[in-house]
Amino acid sequence: MYFAAPAGEGGSFAPLLLIVLLFGVMYFMMIRPQQKRRREAQAMQSALGPGDEIVTIGGLHATVVEVTDDVVTVEIAPGVNARYARPAIARVVKQDAAAATAAEPLAEEPVVAEPVADDPIPNPVVETRKSKD
Secondary structure (H helix, E strand, C coil): CCCCCCCCCCCCCHHHHHHHHHHHHHHHHHHHHHHHHHHHHHHHHHCCCCCCEEEECCCCEEEEEEECCCEEEEEEECCEEEEEEHHHEEEEEECCHHHHHHHCCCCCCCCCCCCCCCCCCCCCCCCCCCCCC
16 A cells, blocks of 8 residues: 655755755856966966067076067077967066056155165164063
């Protein structure tokens, strides 16, 4: 004697809600940050120009000489040029001075007071112990 479940009773929505929640968490924790990093890398690679100092994904430090559609020609040493695919550029170490000044203004260097010639050289050791008196 087996009893059939009444037709009006449905399954619980908890497992379905758990699966949807799991996909939502995966999207916000894994997929979305990866897309952001990919967009930033593409923006950096599209902004490459002659004179930029770069590092490739293999760790090679070089200076950009020429940029075409998908190939970047870099100078590894004086007179030694190599061609790399644009996605092989990992990061820009230093942009060309003209591009850097156009992108953001340089910060002013702090003014450091110079020691007076008549003053003796101060002792850098400072006594910080408290007396037991």
